[in-house]
Amino acid sequence: MKISVIGTGYVGLIQSVGLSKLGFEVTGIDIDERKIKKLNSGISTLHEEQLEEELKLFINENLKFTSSYESINDSNIVFLCVGTPQDDFGNADLKFLYSAVESVKKYIGDKPKTVVIKSTVPVGTCRKIKEILKDYPVEVISNPEFLREGIAFKDFFEPERIVLGVENPENIETINLLKRVYNHFEKKGVPFVISSWETSELIKYASNAFLATKISFINEISKFSDIVGADIKTVGKAMGMDDRIGPKFLNAGIGYGGSCFPKDVKALGKQFESFELESKLINATESINQTQTTWFFENKIKKYYGDVSGKTFAVLGLAFKPFTDDLRESKAIELINILLKNGAIVKGFDYIEKARENTINKYTLSDSKSLGYSLHILDELNDTLFNVDGIIIATEYDFDKENWSELKNLVNNPVIFDGKNVMDSKTLKSLGYTYFGIGKN
Numbered sequence: 001m002k003i004s005v006i007g008t009g010y011v012g013l014i015q016s017v018g019l020s021k022l023g024f025e026v027t028g029i030d031i032d033e034r035k036i037k038k039l040n041s042g043i044s045t046l047h048e049e050q051l052e053e054e055l056k057l058f059i060n061e062n063l064k065f066t067s068s069y070e071s072i073n074d075s076n077i078v079f080l081c082v083g084t085p086q087d088d089f090g091n092a093d094l095k096f097l098y099s100a101v102e103s104v105k106k107y108i109g110d111k112p113k114t115v116v117i118k119s120t121v122p123v124g125t126c127r128k129i130k131e132i133l134k135d136y137p138v139e140v141i142s143n144p145e146f147l148r149e150g151i152a153f154k155d156f157f158e159p160e161r162i163v164l165g166v167e168n169p170e171n172i173e174t175i176n177l178l179k180r181v182y183n184h185f186e187k188k189g190v191p192f193v194i195s196s197w198e199t200s201e202l203i204k205y206a207s208n209a210f211l212a213t214k215i216s217f218i219n220e221i222s223k224f225s226d227i228v229g230a231d232i233k234t235v236g237k238a239m240g241m242d243d244r245i246g247p248k249f250l251n252a253g254i255g256y257g258g259s260c261f262p263k264d265v266k267a268l269g270k271q272f273e274s275f276e277l278e279s280k281l282i283n284a285t286e287s288i289n290q291t292q293t294t295w296f297f298e299n300k301i302k303k304y305y306g307d308v309s310g311k312t313f314a315v316l317g318l319a320f321k322p323f324t325d326d327l328r329e330s331k332a333i334e335l336i337n338i339l340l341k342n343g344a345i346v347k348g349f350d351y352i353e354k355a356r357e358n359t360i361n362k363y364t365l366s367d368s369k370s371l372g373y374s375l376h377i378l379d380e381l382n383d384t385l386f387n388v389d390g391i392i393i394a395t396e397y398d399f400d401k402e403n404w405s406e407l408k409n410l411v412n413n414p415v416i417f418d419g420k421n422v423m424d425s426k427t428l429k430s431l432g433y434t435y436f437g438i439g440k441n
């Protein structure tokens with residue numbers, strides 16, 4: 001069976017390499033010739049665990065990449081994995097998706113095809129795509145992904161469910177075609193959820209919005225915990241012992257970032273609005289997240305120094321989460337901007353070199369150039385901490401493993417603001433540090 005995958009971003013590249021590892025003949029398609037060239041020479045264009053070594057195994061064997069859509073002609077199945085970024089109003093921007101659909105139309109030929117929508121799309125999009133392709137021998141299936149950045153390849157091979165949205169759940173032939181693609185998982189007992197298009201599209205948004213709501217919920221509780229002197233880590237731990245709540249996604253901090261949660265929560269809220277439905281909880285999840293970093297700056301950092309102008313801070317962690325190079329909606333970057341706008345000098349560090357590079361580029365190439373004059377990105381933690389007036393943890397790396405007894409001799413003022421509640425405050429205090437967490441003492 002020949003499979004085309006349109007889009008070689010965070011979803012498409014994982015889908016192409018994953019399917020080739022499952023033994024299918026896969027052609028990845030992207031308009032970006034530079035990416036195509038790199039991928040065909042076995043170089044991954046993403047910072048993803050395992051991906052490059054797997055890519056090298058299958059490239060020019062049963063996996064190739066091209067900028068030509070003609071390969072669709074030979075394929076039985078076409079996965080659409082193009083980006084659906086947020087537009088200026090918070091809606092999902094579908095221009096890349098519809099452009100890919102037009103290309104499919106052009107090269108579809110007369111053999112029946114199954115077009116699989118893996119991109120995260122507003123509810124009702126599959127129905128619109130079917131309408132566009134109504135004169136062609138095409139079945140449209142919704143098959144949302146639940147991949148976490150940085151470990152997406154692992155998530156591809158360890159799905160907790162496979163969701164297939166179809167026009168007609170009685171259409172066994174189409175469903176069985178996708179079950180053949182995902183047979184490896186069916187044999188492992190991974191449950192399939194067969195539904196309508198709209199149900200499948202909503203499962204994706206509702207799943208992400210709920211995870212984001214869990215984070216905003218614990219972040220809201222953390223501010224109260226802060227005031228009443230409760231310990232938010234213990235609150236979260238004890239809550240999670242109830243299997244109806246579950247222990248994950250209850251880590252309070254300066255909020256969630258990334259290319260998914262912020263975008264998907266906003267887009268779901270906009271979908272409610274388009275049906276004149278108020279989305280109180282979804283809007284609350286978003287507004288809590290939008291204010292959490294500022295709250296941390298005002299109530300922890302500024303409260304301690306009064307005025308941060310001229311003070312130098314080490315900001316540890318730059319990407320939106322550990323072990324990625326992705327700065328999209330990173331709360332660390334948001335916090336750096338707040339510090340710089342308040343006249344502080346910032347020394348930034350991240351264990352991932354590409355995250356450091358991306359930060360340097362961000363402040364030299366974009367409109368934040370003027371802010372960038374007071375920002376210095378260092379390659380070593382020691383250099384970052386040298387002579388600073390305060391230390392800020394902004395990404396949830398396990399910074400605890402560093403030797404804080406030794407590092408204390410480098411700093412001007414041993415004060416730690418733990419924006420992700422990941423540090424062992426008891427040990428730090430015993431070493432002579434002043435420690436501030438969020439709802440954590």
Ligand code: UDX
Binds near residue numbers: 252256396
């Ligand atoms: C998320 C979903 O987890 C994934 O299922 C979906 O397919 C894509 O979006 P990702 O964006 O890669 O994945 O990141 P994730 O690991 O979920 O973390 C998102 C953000 O939430 C990060 O900024 C992280 O720091 C923050 N977070 C996570 C918290 O603040 N608290 C938590 O308890 C967990």
